[in-house]
Amino acid sequence: MAIECINILIGGEAGQGLATVGQLLSKCLVRSGYHISVTQDYMSRVRGGHNTFAIRCSAQPVSAPLDRVDVLVALNQETVTLHKDQLGERGIALLGESIDDEGARALAVPYKQLIPKRLFENTSALGVLCALLGIDREVPAELMRQTFKKKGEDIINQNLEVLDKSMQWLRDQSPDFPALPAPPDAGREKIMINGNEAIALGAMAAGVRFCSFYPMTPSTSVALTLIANAETLGMVAEQAEDEIAAVNMGLGASFAGARAIVPTSGGGLALMCEGISLAGITETPLVFVLAMRPGPATGLPTRTEQGDLDLVLYAGHGEFPRAIFAPGDLEQCFRLTHRAFDQAEKVQGPVFVLTDQYLADNYRDVVPFDLDSLPEPVMPGESTDDPASYERYAVTESGVSPRLVPGTGEHLVVVDSDEHYPNGHITEDHGVRIEMQDKRMRKEQILKNDVVPPLLVGEEGADVLLVCWGSTQGPALEAAQLLNEQGTSAAVLHFSQVWPLVPEQYAETLDAAKKVVVVEGNATGQFATLLKIAGCFEPDGRVLRYDGLPFTAQYILERLG
Amino acid sequence: MGRIEDYGEFETAWCPGCGNFRILDAVKKALADMDLPPHKVAYFSGIGQAAKLPHYFKCNMFNGLHGRGLPPAQGAKLVNPELAVFCHSGDGCNYGEGGNHFLAALRRNVDMVLVAHDNQIYGLTKGQASPTTEEGHVTKAQPWGVKSSMFKPLAVAVALRANFVARGFAGNVDQLADLIRQAHETPGFALVDVLQPCVTFNKVNTFAWYKERVYELDDSYDPTDFDAAMKKAEEFGDRIPTGVIYRNDRPNFCEALVTCGGELFNKPADRGLVRSVMMQYA
Ligand SMILES: Cc1ncc(C[n+]2csc(CCOP(=O)(O)OP(=O)(O)O)c2C)c(N)n1
Ligand code: SF4
Numbered sequence: 060m061a062i063e064c065i066n067i068l069i070g071g072e073a074g075q076g077l078a079t080v081g082q083l084l085s086k087c088l089v090r091s092g093y094h095i096s097v098t099q100d101y102m103s104r105v106r107g108g109h110n111t112f113a114i115r116c117s118a119q120p121v122s123a124p125l126d127r128v129d130v131l132v133a134l135n136q137e138t139v140t141l142h143k144d145q146l147g148e149r150g151i152a153l154l155g156e157s158i159d160d161e162g163a164r165a166l167a168v169p170y171k172q173l174i175p176k177r178l179f180e181n182t183s184a185l186g187v188l189c190a191l192l193g194i195d196r197e198v199p200a201e202l203m204r205q206t207f208k209k210k211g212e213d214i215i216n217q218n219l220e221v222l223d224k225s226m227q228w229l230r231d232q233s234p235d236f237p238a239l240p241a242p243p244d245a246g247r248e249k250i251m252i253n254g255n256e257a258i259a260l261g262a263m264a265a266g267v268r269f270c271s272f273y274p275m276t277p278s279t280s281v282a283l284t285l286i287a288n289a290e291t292l293g294m295v296a297e298q299a300e301d302e303i304a305a306v307n308m309g310l311g312a313s314f315a316g317a318r319a320i321v322p323t324s325g326g327g328l329a330l331m332c333e334g335i336s337l338a339g340i341t342e343t344p345l346v347f348v349l350a351m352r353p354g355p356a357t358g359l360p361t362r363t364e365q366g367d368l369d370l371v372l373y374a375g376h377g378e379f380p381r382a383i384f385a386p387g388d389l390e391q392c393f394r395l396t397h398r399a400f401d402q403a404e405k406v407q408g409p410v411f412v413l414t415d416q417y418l419a420d421n422y423r424d425v426v427p428f429d430l431d432s433l434p435e436p437v438m439p440g441e442s443t444d445d446p447a448s449y450e451r452y453a454v455t456e457s458g459v460s461p462r463l464v465p466g467t468g469e470h471l472v473v474v475d476s477d478e479h480y481p482n483g484h485i486t487e488d489h490g491v492r493i494e495m496q497d498k499r500m501r502k503e504q505i506l507k508n509d510v511v512p513p514l515l516v517g518e519e520g521a522d523v524l525l526v527c528w529g530s531t532q533g534p535a536l537e538a539a540q541l542l543n544e545q546g547t548s549a550a551v552l553h554f555s556q557v558w559p560l561v562p563e564q565y566a567e568t569l570d571a572a573k574k575v576v577v578v579e580g581n582a583t584g585q586f587a588t589l590l591k592i593a594g595c596f597e598p599d600g601r602v603l604r605y606d607g608l609p610f611t612a613q614y615i616l617e618r619l620g
Numbered sequence: 621m622g623r624i625e626d627y628g629e630f631e632t633a634w635c636p637g638c639g640n641f642r643i644l645d646a647v648k649k650a651l652a653d654m655d656l657p658p659h660k661v662a663y664f665s666g667i668g669q670a671a672k673l674p675h676y677f678k679c680n681m682f683n684g685l686h687g688r689g690l691p692p693a694q695g696a697k698l699v700n701p702e703l704a705v706f707c708h709s710g711d712g713c714n715y716g717e718g719g720n721h722f723l724a725a726l727r728r729n730v731d732m733v734l735v736a737h738d739n740q741i742y743g744l745t746k747g748q749a750s751p752t753t754e755e756g757h758v759t760k761a762q763p764w765g766v767k768s769s770m771f772k773p774l775a776v777a778v779a780l781r782a783n784f785v786a787r788g789f790a791g792n793v794d795q796l797a798d799l800i801r802q803a804h805e806t807p808g809f810a811l812v813d814v815l816q817p818c819v820t821f822n823k824v825n826t827f828a829w830y831k832e833r834v835y836e837l838d839d840s841y842d843p844t845d846f847d848a849a850m851k852k853a854e855e856f857g858d859r860i861p862t863g864v865i866y867r868n869d870r871p872n873f874c875e876a877l878v879t880c881g882g883e884l885f886n887k888p889a890d891r892g893l894v895r896s897v898m899m900q901y902a
Contacts, residue, residue, distance in 0.1 A: 248902070250898060256901065263889060264889055266888045269699050290878055292897065295880055297698070303691075303721075307684060310682075311691060311697075312695035312696060312699045312884075315699050316885030316886050333685055430894060430898075435888075436888050465700075469657075470659065474681065484630075
């Protein structure tokens with residue numbers, strides 16, 4: 060194994076609280092100094108079904124899901140049936156009341172003896188797990204105190220009692236389970252968040268003041284994170300009547316000078332297309348977050364895929380420039396969302412942050428983001444010395460016209476969805492049309508000059524170069540590491556900005572590699588096709604996944620051949 | 621009191637004699653009466669003949685998509701409450717393509733004015749039926765006569781307890797200007813539905829047809845009486861009432877929402893606050 064790690068998979072029905080146990084345990088691990096990466100798999104239902112919360116934990120950084128399971132926490136029988144074969148050599152199952160081990164190495168946890176009421180089962184499970192993983196008692200105890208602070212001393216004490224009893228029970232069993240090595244950077248200040256929370260934090264750092272959205276998994280938690288902090292930050296977040304309203308509201312807020320974001324998923328973005336085009340012609344900055352899930356149509360509502368690249372690339376009728384970011388990890392979620400706001404303002408148009416369910420729900424430990432190193436925000440102007448001759452769409456060399464906020468001075472801001480004169484008023488003059496379209500398209504060069512280059516991890520000229528984008532970064536890196544350990548030189552080229560593409564940034568790297576394989580989560584190889592369109596490049600192979608589950612290193616290696 | 625000339629003269633793309641001209645006159649008069657200079661107002665509109673109105677006088681404007689005048693108007697008002705926000709569009713735009721936005725705006729109650737140019741027909745796309753076209757009305761697209769029942773915007777607005785519901789008539793500029801002023805002065809969402817003859821495509825609801833039927837509500841009418849308002853909102857046929865149909869005093873969206881209030885535009889992030897939010901996740 061490349062990384063000494065433990066993979067804990069908690070399984071059960073929706074409504075059994077597995078995500079709560081998972082989050083509490085994850086936090087304990089992070090506070091103990093470990094690195095984690097959480098993969099959530101859930102069904103599109105509120106109760107029942109089969110859901111899992113998998114925590115991969117290590118003393119070294121981890122960035123991908125793992126197929127092997129070391130601790131299987133089964134809250135129902137189905138979890139044992141479905142996952143017992145994933146249990147590794149040292150693997151152990153912790154079973155809830157009256158669950159059959161089906162031949163797996165298992166411990167039956169006598170929850171009834173350990174807890175006074177069902178309500179305490181989460182705390183008990185946490186205690187058992189902390190004891191198994193060798194986590195210091197004070198870590199979960201402190202978490203209990205924080206979690207139940209509002210509920211009062213009594214509740215805290217009852218939970219602590221359950222915690223202690225459960226930890227003791229596990230120790231009494233003295234199971235043969237290997238401990239993780241002590242984390243080298245324990246004591247370092249860290250936070251635990253998921254991809255959507257990192258995106259929301261990036262928006263906050265960029266000064267977002269308006270969010271309009273219509274709920275759609277897996278994008279909703281971006282809006283919910285902003286709403287939870289709206290009062291502190293001073294912003295309005297409104298649940299619109301539909302996605303069409305959401306995008307148009309966002310454009311109105313942006314027209315009025317506020318930084319605005321619209322989070323959505325595939326079906327929602329499909330509805331927003333006309334509004335995206337409106338952002339294009341009105342030259343209004345707007346940041347879109349598209350958290351992908353498998354389509355077509357409603358597809359697999361809660362699963363993951365990278366199937367909407369073509370959608371964002373071409374969303375909206377007519378022609379206009381756009382930028383598309385595709386973060387691969389949480390730091391990128393944060394930084395690229397922040398950057399998306401600045402790029403949107405710089406070129407006055409739509410900018411997209413493309414993520415997916417895996418990354419959206421992927422909790423990881425991160426060092427708090429460095430806010431001080433962020434660039435100063437680009438802002439629209441508030442006034443002009445010569446309001447009478449102000450023209451919103453004045454033709455400039457760069458294509459960018461001076462953007463002013465309406466109502467802040469005597470100038471008038473005139474914005475139109477029809478083709479318009481530099482002053483914003485409608486025209487059907489062919490000459491003006493060409494002038495305006497050329498002006499808008501010139502802004503593409505500004506985006507091109509400022510593209511985040513793809514990141515090469517490994518040596519130029521490796522035997523195998525894995526090309527990936529977005530959330531596939533972690534699994535690709537691990538696959539390359541495993542290949543290197545097996546004696547095949549391998550490297551990864553990860554694109555965190557997928558449009559525009561600047562072949563000069565990566566053509567040599569692609570040419571130098573002996574074999575280039577594009578790894579992406581869709582059935583047709585959308586990014587591979589894009590590489591062909593942008594630079595006539597044809598990869599030697601493709602590894603695709605579109606069963607709704609995230610990539611793992613093992614999945615990639617098995618298909619590399 | 622401002623001067624009507626300050627709002628400028630522009631060439632229009634409307635047919636000679638169209639009711640839209642009179643609505644434009646009323647808009648300028650209302651703005652001058654209220655002393656709202658061009659740069660203090662923002663006009664939002666959808667697509668259609670009516671939606672071009674903001675192009676024909678001086679103002680800040682966002683002429684967006686068909687049916688989508690209301691969402692950007694609300695978005696702008698929520699971040700910049702100092703702007704006087706108006707939305708103008710046709711009946712097809714507001715009640716057809718934008719029907720869901722109309723319902724949501726009535727419920728949301730953001731402080732703004734919607735003026736619907738109700739010519740009971742699609743003008744710009746040349747004469748198809750709109751939601752407010754009367755049953756039986758024959759058009760090229762509805763050669764057997766309209767089979768759907770007529771949409772009643774005023775009744776819907778009253779039913780949803782909007783703060784201000786009025787009907788104006790393009791043939792009565794003074795009254796219409798006054799209704800627009802009252803709509804603007806009412807906190808919350810205000811609807812002014814305007815009977816607007818389309819001289820080109822609507823051969824039924826002509827200026828003459830309306831002149832025979834419209835009457836002004838007088839002081840004996842109490843617009844705060846919900847039941848009476850519902851009745852007046854339904855009255856459309858031999859007699860058609862104009863004036864303020866209904867008044868209510870629901871708190872407007874910004875008063876009701878704690879995170880609203882104040883200008884949110886051009887405000888960079890407070891890094892200290894962002895850091896405190898981030899450290900909640902420790
Ligand atoms: C999405 C979309 N669908 C259709 C149209 C075509 N369209 C333009 S104006 C219009 C109808 C306008 O009717 P109305 O809103 O009643 O305004 P009027 O022209 O009568 O003032 C339509 C259907 C469009 N611009 N956009
Ligand atoms: S088509 Fe009708 S509504 Fe449009 S400008 Fe002509 S008369 Fe007016």
